[in-house]
Amino acid sequence: MADVSLRGIRKxxxxVEVVHGVDLDIKSGEFVVFVGPSGCGKSTLLRMIAGLEPISGGDISIGGVRVNDVPSPKRGIAMVFQSYALYPHMTVYDNMAFGLKLAKTPKAEVDQRVRAAARILQIEDYLERMPKALSGGQRQRVAIGRAIVRDPKVFLFDEPLSNLDASLRAQTRIEIAKLHxxxxxxxxxxxHDQVEAMTLADRIVVLNAGRIEQVGSPLELYSNPVNTFVAGFIASQRMNFVPVERAxxxxxxxxxxxxxxxxxxLSNARTLGVRPEHLHLASPTAAHFTGTLTVIEQFGEYALAYVELPGGELITVKLDGAPDLKLHDTIHIGLPDHGVHLFDDKGRALH
Incomplete structure (x- = not known):
């Protein structure tokens, strides 16, 4: 284990500057998730930590040692990529052992490390198989196992679940959490998946256009976003935003x-934000919004109702169960007593 420190990192x-002076401290043993839209710089930042991408400015330290000029293999890191990058002509065992053999690790130690990693990942029965005989989830576990055997100071994961289908993503996400x-x-x-970020992270780093917008625990970011970008990005359903004026x-x-x-x-408030799960159906007299149901998505245990307000604003309401609603119904919506967020004209949260 080791801590990681970034000071003024630029790329x-x-x-064209794509990463703009990032400062971040990651504690030893911490699980930190970089999240943000495509092109925000999250993978570039990870590759700079790994030594796969040169930095244009700043300092990176791993375990208290400045590693700007240290080549990737000597940084004490192991990286798991989006693509499994397994050698197709090698068995699972040989794929996991390959890096250790290149490092001239004693044969007995190689065997011990490979089998220990296989036990952790529950792939002991697959060690003699070729990659083509494995499912996508099994191949990703082999790729993770190849990282584990190196006994790195820091594990780096670059969108490792993107190639898996929905059920395998959920299963592998649990396995990564257990592995940590x-x-x-x-x-x-x-x-880029908010659900992965919310369920895995000790802390989330929200990136936007090469800058950090906010760093905090999943619940901190969910409950106290610093601006409309974070509020609209974090959580499985986007926060609703509507314009407001002082009255x-x-x-x-x-x-x-x-x-x-x-x-x-109140005088500085220009936008009101509220999450879909905090809204509720109300009587016409108690409602804060009235609009027309344009789309309803049924998920069994809950439904998402998309309601268009008279001014054209579209808000989403998360409702328990399977509500008896029909398209083009008039819908009356109430705001919660707590859970309403206010933002100024620059999108900054008002506390």
């Missing part, structure tokens, strides 16, 4: 209803 391609608990290792994991002691909502709210910065 440029010619005159078993190894108590420092892990840095890149994904006396409250806020005027789309449709004309007034929300009475005790808040020190």
């Amino acid at each position: 440029s391609y010619g005159s 608990d078993t190894l108590d290792a420092t892990m840095i994991y890149v994904t 006396g002691d409250g806020l005027s909502l789309p449709g004309g209803k007034i929300l009475t709210l005790a808040h020190d910065q």
Whole structure:
């Protein structure tokens, strides 16, 4: 295990800077997830930590040692890629042992490490198989096993579940979480999937256009996003945003209803945010919003209702069970007593 420190990390391609002075401290044994939209710089940042991409400025330290000029194989890291990158002509055993053999590790130690990793990942029965005889999930476990045998200081994962179908992603996600608990290792994991980030991370790093927007635990980011970008990105369903204006002691909502709210910065509020799971159906007199049901998605245990307000705003409501609603119904929606977020004209959270 080792801590990882980033100070002023920059990356440029010619005159175009894509990572802009990132500062971050990752504790030894911590599971940190980099999350953000495509092109935000998360994979580039991971590859710079790995030594696969040169940095344009700043310092990277692993275990207290500056590694800017240390080649990747000597950084004490192991990386698991989106593609399994297994040698098709080698057995599972030989794929996992290959790096150790190149390092001239004694044969008995190679065997001990490979079999120990196979036990952890429950792939002992596959050691003599060729990769073509494995499922996608099994191949990814072999790729993870190849990283484990190196006994690295830091594990790096670059969207390792992207090639798996939905059920295998869920299963492998659980296995990675258990692996972190078993190894108590420092892990840095890149994904664009908010569910992976929320369920795996000790802390999440939200990136946008090469900058860190917010760092915190999953619940911190869910409950206290610093801006509309984080609020709209974190969680499985995007937060709803509607424009508001100051009206006396409250806020005027789309449709004309007034929300009475005790808040020190009401005059600065320009956007109200609320998560779909915090909204509820209400009577016409108690409703804060009234609109038309345009789409409903049924998931069995819950449904997502998409409601268009008179001004054209579309809001999503998460409802338990299978509500008896029909397209084009008039829907009345109530706001919660708690869980409403306010943002200023630059999208910054007002606390």
